[in-house]
Amino acid sequence: MNKYADIIVDISHSKLDRVFQYRVPHNLMDKIVIGTVVDIPFGKGNKNLKGYVIGFTDKPNFDVDKIKDITGVASMNMSIEAHLIKLAVWMKERYACTIISALRTLIPIGKKVNEKTQKEIVRIIEADELKSYIKMWDNKNYKALSRAGNHLLTCEKCKQSTIIKKADITPAVLSNLEKKGIIKINSERIYREPYNVNNIRRSKNKLPNIEQQKVINKVLSNLNKESQVHLIHGITGSGKTEVYMQIIEKVLEKGQQAIVLIPEIALTPQTVRNFISRFGNQVGVMHSKLSAGEKYDGWRRARDGDISIMIGPRSAVFTPFKKLGMIIIDEEHEMSYKSEVSPKYHAREVAIKRGEMTGADVVLGSATPSLESYHLAKEGKYTLLELKEKAASTNKLDVKVIDMREELINGNKSIFSDTLRNEIQNKLFNKEQIILFLNRRGYSRFVSCRQCGYVIKCDSCDIPYTYHAFGDKLICHYCGKTINMVSKCPSCNSKYIKQFGIGTEKVESYVKKEFPTARVLRMDLDTTTRKNSYDTILGKFRNGEADILIGTQMVAKGHDFPDVTLVGVIAADLSLYMSDFRASERTFQLLTQVTGRAGRSNLQGTAIIQSYTPEHYSITKSKEQDYIGFYEAEIKYRQVMNYPPFSNLLVLLIQSTNEKELIRRSFELKNDILLVASRMGLEIIGPSPANVSKIKNNYRRVILLRSTGYKELMQFINRYMERLSIKYKDISIQMDINPLISY
Numbered sequence: 030m031n032k033y034a035d036i037i038v039d040i041s042h043s044k045l046d047r048v049f050q051y052r053v054p055h056n057l058m059d060k061i062v063i064g065t066v067v068d069i070p071f072g073k074g075n076k077n078l079k080g081y082v083i084g085f086t087d088k089p090n091f092d093v094d095k096i097k098d099i100t101g102v103a104s105m106n107m108s109i110e111a112h113l114i115k116l117a118v119w120m121k122e123r124y125a126c127t128i129i130s131a132l133r134t135l136i137p138i139g140k141k142v143n144e145k146t147q148k149e150i151v152r153i154i155e156a157d158e159l160k161s162y163i164k165m166w167d168n169k170n171y172k173a174l175s176r177a178g179n180h181l182l183t184c185e186k187c188k189q190s191t192i193i194k195k196a197d198i199t200p201a202v203l204s205n206l207e208k209k210g211i212i213k214i215n216s217e218r219i220y221r222e223p224y225n226v227n228n229i230r231r232s233k234n235k236l237p238n239i240e241q242q243k244v245i246n247k248v249l250s251n252l253n254k255e256s257q258v259h260l261i262h263g264i265t266g267s268g269k270t271e272v273y274m275q276i277i278e279k280v281l282e283k284g285q286q287a288i289v290l291i292p293e294i295a296l297t298p299q300t301v302r303n304f305i306s307r308f309g310n311q312v313g314v315m316h317s318k319l320s321a322g323e324k325y326d327g328w329r330r331a332r333d334g335d336i337s338i339m340i341g342p343r344s345a346v347f348t349p350f351k352k353l354g355m356i357i358i359d360e361e362h363e364m365s366y367k368s369e370v371s372p373k374y375h376a377r378e379v380a381i382k383r384g385e386m387t388g389a390d391v392v393l394g395s396a397t398p399s400l401e402s403y404h405l406a407k408e409g410k411y412t413l414l415e416l417k418e419k420a421a422s423t424n425k426l427d428v429k430v431i432d433m434r435e436e437l438i439n440g441n442k443s444i445f446s447d448t449l450r451n452e453i454q455n456k457l458f459n460k461e462q463i464i465l466f467l468n469r470r471g472y473s474r475f476v477s478c479r480q481c482g483y484v485i486k487c488d489s490c491d492i493p494y495t496y497h498a499f500g501d502k503l504i505c506h507y508c509g510k511t512i513n514m515v516s517k518c519p520s521c522n523s524k525y526i527k528q529f530g531i532g533t534e535k536v537e538s539y540v541k542k543e544f545p546t547a548r549v550l551r552m553d554l555d556t557t558t559r560k561n562s563y564d565t566i567l568g569k570f571r572n573g574e575a576d577i578l579i580g581t582q583m584v585a586k587g588h589d590f591p592d593v594t595l596v597g598v599i600a601a602d603l604s605l606y607m608s609d610f611r612a613s614e615r616t617f618q619l620l621t622q623v624t625g626r627a628g629r630s631n632l633q634g635t636a637i638i639q640s641y642t643p644e645h646y647s648i649t650k651s652k653e654q655d656y657i658g659f660y661e662a663e664i665k666y667r668q669v670m671n672y673p674p675f676s677n678l679l680v681l682l683i684q685s686t687n688e689k690e691l692i693r694r695s696f697e698l699k700n701d702i703l704l705v706a707s708r709m710g711l712e713i714i715g716p717s718p719a720n721v722s723k724i725k726n727n728y729r730r731v732i733l734l735r736s737t738g739y740k741e742l743m744q745f746i747n748r749y750m751e752r753l754s755i756k757y758k759d760i761s762i763q764m765d766i767n768p769l770i771s772y
């Protein structure tokens with residue numbers, strides 16, 4: 030008999046993030062299981078709160094007389110599978126978050142959601158009778174009633190929203206008609222559908238090619254065995270989506286369900302459309318811009334088995350399917366899979382854990398897998414599957430790399446190399462489209478020599494120094510080392526050494542000057558702040574309303590522009606030397622993605638990459654489209670420098686409005702940590718100014734802890750962080766484990 034329930038109370042306060050015990054009243058005994066959300070009286074005032082049942086016990090740990098009764102099962106039915114409760118407990122341990130924040134990430138609780146109904150209007154009198162009504166209304170000049178009547182002549186049944194719009198009337202007119210006994214208004218419970226499934230044409234399976242069939246067979250051969258992670262390394266255009274869909278088809282045939290994670294809906298509308306056209310109303314779509322009601326409906330439908338496939342960004346990994354068979358993560362290398370707010374989970378890690386708990390398999394797919402995943406695949410922890418050929422076209426992409434140092438020597442100081450300028454002219458003449466790409470990400474204020482390409486780096490971290498105009502200094506954002514700005518290149522003595530940087534606006538003005546007749550669109554954070562402006566710009570470009578699209582990484586993702594035959598990368602170095610050990614990886618990924626935008630149709634595509642360091646492996650390997658070559662060079666660097674996947678990092682972000690205090694206290698904090706951390710084998714780096722060293726008057730510094738094992742970092746957090754946060758409560762400390770962004 031489950032007499033007492035272990036309950037996590039729905040309240041965000043780290044002190045209350047522990048188990049409370051409540052008595053299960055007799056009448057509720059068979060209604061409450063692990064995962065049930067219940068109403069409970071809490072605290073001195075017996076405030077009515079919600080709680081999550083995470084376990085049961087016969088003998089309570091508290092005084093039996095003081096234990097209160099559960100009031101009831103929460104009115105909105107939000108109970109979940111027991112394994113999801115276990116997943117929340119695992120998240121607390123893995124990401125050092127509170128259980129309640131993990132549970133809240135899992136369950137859309139807290140927001141009041143109205144169940145939505147749709148009203149249907151039914152005419153209940155004959156047309157002739159209605160006609161005589163209309164005559165009378167016309168005589169009395171009751172225009173709205175007459176318009177409604179005429180609409181009802183054409184249809185006996187219609188949606189309330191339709192008649193309101195078509196007849197241009199208010200709901201009051203309809204209630205008037207109902208009172209007169211002319212119509213009946215029916216309500217029915219409907220789910221909010223963010224996508225109109227009926228408007229999307231249905232598609233059939235494509236016949237897989239030999240490579241695709243092999244991959245499909247391999248994944249399917251493991252269904253219903255012990256959970257396995259597969260990594261599909263498939264070049265752009267190799268038909269990964271088709272593979273995912275055929276795998277899922279079999280999963281559904283077995284009566285199981287599937288989750289498909291994509292980086293962001295707005296960036297991958299094609300994938301969503303593909304799934305809906307293949308699987309119709311079995312598909313649910315999650316996305317960050319949905320209303321709370323739409324999210325709740327999607328969640329409910331998944332839990333109640335109304336749909337079998339959920340497609341969405343990272344949070345869709347928590348979809349409460351009861352018979353989960355497969356989790357697919359497309360573009361698994363994307364940064365958006367890691368949450369930047371607490372719990373700072375990585376959807377890939379959660380997916381793999383959930384797979385272990387439920388027996389579901391996990392499929393990761395990418396043209397440029399993360400170093401972490403490919404490394405694990407090479408070690409045999411994941412099965413490595415490959416797609417090396419394009420599925421639909423035979424066009425080879427022509428990639429050229431231009432050495433901008435030579436352009437300078439030849440007297441060309443413009444942002445366009447001669448080659449790029451000529452190609453743009455050609456394409457404009459042929460009425461083909463062009464994308465100019467500026468791979469700006471974060472703040473890359475590194476200092477480099479335009480004559481020889483030399484970049485000034487910190488010798489202990491091998492990370493480029495960041496230029497700070499204030500004081501004319503160079504600072505390493507990893508270890509904090511600071512040196513004076515140089516006036517001559519340490520390598521070739523040239524005076525062309527300076528801070529590197531160019532913005533999209535500048536590119537736009539150069540384009541307008543050099544190609545005055547071209548029609549130009551620009552897409553970056555400045556031009557896409559308004560809602561929908563993103564879609565508007567892309568739509569215009571797709572419709573051929575512009576010749577050239579200038580943009581940042583937003584244009585790099587999976588868009589299909591059939592008329593684009595030229596992609597120009599203005600300055601590949603911009604992302605290559607940001608102060609982040611993942612700079613090379615990001616650059617390789619971005620270049621592969623953006624050059625893949627050219628030549629999607631039958632037209633031959635050309636990509637031109639301009640760089641001051643064209644010999645860098647990120648650039649040479651993306652020219653050759655050689656992921657494995659890139660991986661081998663990069664993994665060596667990671668090993669030598671002891672960066673992930675060979676180590677684990679804990680970032681402590683410390684902030685204060687008082688800069689002097691922040692500096693003093695961050696060094697004190699470092700000393701406190703030194704005492705304990707060295708005994709645990711942790712290395713401490715910093716404190717250094719954060720990449721964005723001031724936000725809204727808050728100064729920011731970073732201390733980095735590095736360890737070979739993950740466990741040691743967690744031990745450190747569990748043993749010391751609570752005490753340290755109390756001692757340093759004058760400066761706020763935030764933690765992030767293995768972040769993908771650079772602080």
Ligand code: ADP
Nearest residue numbers: 235236237238265266267268269270271420421
């Ligand atoms: P990826 O996601 O691997 O970059 P896509 O899934 O976008 O590739 O596929 C590229 C193109 O190839 C799409 O237009 C798709 O419809 C087509 N395609 C995929 N598989 C096949 C196939 N077996 N036969 C014909 N066309 C295919």
Ligand code: ZN
Nearest residue numbers: 487490505508
């Ligand atoms: Zn350094």
Ligand code: ZN
Nearest residue numbers: 478481518521
């Ligand atoms: Zn130089």
